[in-house]
Amino acid sequence: MRNVCLQSAAMTKYGKSLLSARELALVASKKAIIRAGMAPSDIEAGFVANAFSLSEKQGHLGPIIMSGLGIPDVPASTIESACSSGASALREAWINIGAGIYDCMLVVGVEKVSQLDTITATTYFSFGSDYIFEGACGASFPGLYGSIARSHMNKYGTKEEQLAQVAVKNHENALSNPNAHLHKKITVDEVMKSPVIASPLKLFDSCPFSDGAAAAILCSEEFARNLNGSNSERIWIRGSGRAGGTGALHQRADMTSLNASVLAGREAFEQSNLGTKDIDFAEVHDCFTIAEVIATEDLGFFSRGEAAKAEEEGRTRIGGDFPINPSGGLKAKGHPVGATGVGQIVEVFDQLHGEAETRQVKDARVALTHNVGATGGSCAVHIFERA
Amino acid sequence: MRNVCLQSAAMTKYGKSLLSARELALVASKKAIIRAGMAPSDIEAGFVANAFSLSEKQGHLGPIIMSGLGIPDVPASTIESACSSGASALREAWINIGAGIYDCMLVVGVEKVSQLDTITATTYFSFGSDYIFEGACGASFPGLYGSIARSHMNKYGTKEEQLAQVAVKNHENALSNPNAHLHKKITVDEVMKSPVIASPLKLFDSCPFSDGAAAAILCSEEFARNLNGSNSERIWIRGSGRAGGTGALHQRADMTSLNASVLAGREAFEQSNLGTKDIDFAEVHDCFTIAEVIATEDLGFFSRGEAAKAEEEGRTRIGGDFPINPSGGLKAKGHPVGATGVGQIVEVFDQLHGEAETRQVKDARVALTHNVGATGGSCAVHIFERA
Numbered sequence: 001m002r003n004v005c006l007q008s009a010a011m012t013k014y015g016k017s018l019l020s021a022r023e024l025a026l027v028a029s030k031k032a033i034i035r036a037g038m039a040p041s042d043i044e045a046g047f048v049a050n051a052f053s054l055s056e057k058q059g060h061l062g063p064i065i066m067s068g069l070g071i072p073d074v075p076a077s078t079i080e081s082a083c084s085s086g087a088s089a090l091r092e093a094w095i096n097i098g099a100g101i102y103d104c105m106l107v108v109g110v111e112k113v114s115q116l117d118t119i120t121a122t123t124y125f126s127f128g129s130d131y132i133f134e135g136a137c138g139a140s141f142p143g144l145y146g147s148i149a150r151s152h153m154n155k156y157g158t159k160e161e162q163l164a165q166v167a168v169k170n171h172e173n174a175l176s177n178p179n180a181h182l183h184k185k186i187t188v189d190e191v192m193k194s195p196v197i198a199s200p201l202k203l204f205d206s207c208p209f210s211d212g213a214a215a216a217i218l219c220s221e222e223f224a225r226n227l228n229g230s231n232s233e234r235i236w237i238r239g240s241g242r243a244g245g246t247g248a249l250h251q252r253a254d255m256t257s258l259n260a261s262v263l264a265g266r267e268a269f270e271q272s273n274l275g276t277k278d279i280d281f282a283e284v285h286d287c288f289t290i291a292e293v294i295a296t297e298d299l300g301f302f303s304r305g306e307a308a309k310a311e312e313e314g315r316t317r318i319g320g321d322f323p324i325n326p327s328g329g330l331k332a333k334g335h336p337v338g339a340t341g342v343g344q345i346v347e348v349f350d351q352l353h354g355e356a357e358t359r360q361v362k363d364a365r366v367a368l369t370h371n372v373g374a375t376g377g378s379c380a381v382h383i384f385e386r387a
Numbered sequence: 388m389r390n391v392c393l394q395s396a397a398m399t400k401y402g403k404s405l406l407s408a409r410e411l412a413l414v415a416s417k418k419a420i421i422r423a424g425m426a427p428s429d430i431e432a433g434f435v436a437n438a439f440s441l442s443e444k445q446g447h448l449g450p451i452i453m454s455g456l457g458i459p460d461v462p463a464s465t466i467e468s469a470c471s472s473g474a475s476a477l478r479e480a481w482i483n484i485g486a487g488i489y490d491c492m493l494v495v496g497v498e499k500v501s502q503l504d505t506i507t508a509t510t511y512f513s514f515g516s517d518y519i520f521e522g523a524c525g526a527s528f529p530g531l532y533g534s535i536a537r538s539h540m541n542k543y544g545t546k547e548e549q550l551a552q553v554a555v556k557n558h559e560n561a562l563s564n565p566n567a568h569l570h571k572k573i574t575v576d577e578v579m580k581s582p583v584i585a586s587p588l589k590l591f592d593s594c595p596f597s598d599g600a601a602a603a604i605l606c607s608e609e610f611a612r613n614l615n616g617s618n619s620e621r622i623w624i625r626g627s628g629r630a631g632g633t634g635a636l637h638q639r640a641d642m643t644s645l646n647a648s649v650l651a652g653r654e655a656f657e658q659s660n661l662g663t664k665d666i667d668f669a670e671v672h673d674c675f676t677i678a679e680v681i682a683t684e685d686l687g688f689f690s691r692g693e694a695a696k697a698e699e700e701g702r703t704r705i706g707g708d709f710p711i712n713p714s715g716g717l718k719a720k721g722h723p724v725g726a727t728g729v730g731q732i733v734e735v736f737d738q739l740h741g742e743a744e745t746r747q748v749k750d751a752r753v754a755l756t757h758n759v760g761a762t763g764g765s766c767a768v769h770i771f772e773r774a
Contacts, residue, residue, distance in 0.1 A: 001486055001487065001488075020519075022519075045629075051446055052441070052446075054439070054441050054442075054511075054514060055441075057510075057514055057518045057522065057523070058514055058517075058518045058519070059438055059439075059467060059469055059514040059515050060467070060468060060469035060514070060515040060516070060634070060760055060761055060764050060765070062468060062631060062764070062765060063517075063631050063632060063633065063634040063760070063761075063764030063765055064517055064634040064764070066631050067517075067631075067633045067634045067635070067638060067764075071631075072631055072632055072633040072634075072638065072646075073630055073631055073632070073646065073647070073650060074630075074631050075629045075630050075631045075647075075651075075765055075767075076631060076765075077466050077467065077468040077472075077475040077479070077765070078466070078467040078468065079464050079465070079466055079467075080446060080447070080464065080465040080466075080467060081447060081449060081464040081465065082446055082447035085464075088464040092464075092479055095479075095482060095483055095486050095488055096482055098486055099388055099482050099485055099486035100388065101388075101482055123444075124441075127441060127444055127445055127446040127447070128446050128447040129447070130445075130450075130451055130454075131444045131445045132407075132409075132445070135444065136444070242432075242462040243460055243461075243462050244449060244450050244453050244458075244459055244460055244461050244462045244463060245450060245459055245460070246450065246454045246459040247447070247450040247451040247454045247459075248454070251454060251459065259459075259460065260460070260462075263460055264462075373447055373450070374447055374450075377447050377449070377450030377451075377454075378447070378449060378450055378462055378463075378464070380462075
């Protein structure tokens with residue numbers, strides 16, 4: 001495997017959009033191509049990360065997007081792994097380039113769901129879990145994470161007010177992210193008084209349904225040096241881990257941890273020869289506040305049962321010792337399913353290049369991204385270093 | 388890139404099934420695992436090829452299938468590239484193993500569409516083309532291939548009776564394939580008199596909607612030798628090509644060739660150091676009879692405008708100088724979209740191991756598979772050799 005460089009990354013604003021998936025994908029892709037200082041014709045192959053484009057009556061997004069970029073000969077498959085589609089696509093591009101198949105690839109994640117009513121959109125989300133045994137039996141997607149939250153509270157004494165702190169912090173971070181879906185400062189009291197969605201989770205514990213797209217350009221070391229000279233600092237993928245977990249929650253002995261996160265994190269750390277202390281910030285999968293708490297425990301940033309306390313103490317804020325989700329996370333930056341894992345990479349690109357403005361993590365050099373499929377049926381973790 | 392071996396392949400019968408996609412996928416996967424002489428725990432990662440599982444209210448098939456195999460920790464993404472999903476997934480597994488990421492992977496393609504009425508199923512197929520500019524304007528999927536057929540007839544004088552010969556031959560081949568969807572001997576006269584679907588294409592020019600699954604197990608040379616000893620003959624992937632084409636037909640200067648097929652074929656042949664004369668038989672993408680004619684021209688088996696004549700002369704029959712679709716092809720073996728490209732590999736496995744019974748191509752040692760997405764928005768070609 002050759003070294004693989006994150007040459008560029010860019011995104012649309014997340015939120016409700018009048019654009020279709022193809023248009024959102026083209027906007028993000030073109031921004032990333034321009035930011036890379038490249039032409040579309042430099043791209044040799046691509047991956048599209050998407051989960052629900054059939055709801056727009058369109059599959060086979062690759063040729064549509066590549067044709068829109070003026071490079072129809074360039075192959076691009078769609079990769080779907082529910083909410084972890086983006087990171088899964090990134091990983092496959094990393095492998096393609098690492099193996100020497102291509103020198104320059106586009107990964108574009110996209111989702112368009114705002115044409116669906118809320119009940120339909122929620123039902124689509126539950127297609128990521130084991131629908132026959134969960135969704136069809138009445139366990140909505142928030143309901144499954146509600147069960148996970150209740151388990152964690154029972155086992156570790158985690159409190160609803162501590163979960164609310166996650167939402168407050170991520171909303172605060174999103175205020176300085178112009179691409180975030182939600183720009184709304186909230187308080188613990190407001191979270192606690194927001195409507196219950198699936199007890200103990202409330203509206204403000206939950207990420208929004210977002211439209212949006214994010215694109216990343218990966219390339220070989222040689223390609224990067226030819227493009228920008230050999231002296232520039234670049235962002236390298238140092239580790240990539242990926243693992244699965246049971247599709248349904250009832251198949252698990254314990255719901256307070258996602259085994260896919262533990263395994264994927266371990267693989268990425270081992271590969272990178274880095275440890276949690278080396279990570280300057282992480283973008284983790286916080287579809288619900290409880291998910292961020294469990295993610296930071298599964299990745300080893302905090303001991304079991306300690307993450308909620310760390311959130312309460314402000315250790316995960318920008319400026320804390322483990323900044324988590326400086327972008328605002330899925331919770332406030334938004335969660336356009338296929339785009340989410342690629343959008344995390346955009347934050348890595350901005351932060352590691354010192355371009356994150358008022359949400360900049362000081363001297364950020366090493367970052368981790370963690371992207372979960374549904375309730376942990378899949379997970380991909382990546383570690384990046386500027387060097 | 389390391390050498391990659393096709394260790395096993397197996398499929399369900401194609402046709403109408405009462406099983407769900409997850410069940411079909413498990414049946415094919417377990418058959419392939421047993422045929423490989425392995426245990427599920429030997430599998431380190433997988434890809435699922437699928438296009439329409441959302442119609443069954445299920446996405447994120449990877450964890451569902453891996454959980455069903457008793458190996459929930461094993462990661463598996465879904466790859467969608469319309470009708471070429473299967474070969475796209477195979478290619479990514481080839482790259483993963485070639486790069487040394489994994490030593491043993493499962494690729495399982497699956498589709499379940501028989502719960503949809505015919506109009507809905509036809510509409511789903513058109514989601515693989517450029518729906519806004521084609522399907523939504525009334526150009527059904529058969530209609531697009533009808534336009535392609537008409538172009539080819541106008542340019543080369545191809546005759547409807549010659550296209551009918553493709554159907555007759557593939558139905559004949561399928562008679563001796565126990566897994567084929569259609570077991571029905573037909574005549575040119577019957578094809579010509581069958582109902583017009585999209586002029587000049589008739590019902591018997593068209594593949595059926597099939598349910599079904601097919602699975603392949605790929606592994607590294609070292610893994611294969613540890614499993615079966617170092618003296619056995621094996622099937623190796625000698626070439627893999629993949630390319631894109633415009634999503635919509637109106638974006639093309641010419642509709643008598645699929646540029647994605649030309650480019651993917653060229654890449655696979657160059658990589659393999661083999662030529663058309665070395666190919667003992669090919670499984671090509673014949674969703675409509677015209678598609679087989681164009682495929683064999685795009686791949687260089689016949690000169691432009693000569694393939695229909697070759698079909699008429701029987702050169703593509705088992706026993707001819709270029710046997711095409713000994714399995715019965717999409718036309719008669721069936722076309723469960725996500726499974727199709729993997730099902731072609733099952734035929735390669737059977738034929739190259741001499742296990743194709745009465746449809747055996749004599750002394751088959753080298754085979755080619757050609758799998759197209761929709762009207763040529765994507766294509767993947769693979770070349771296999773027993774050695």
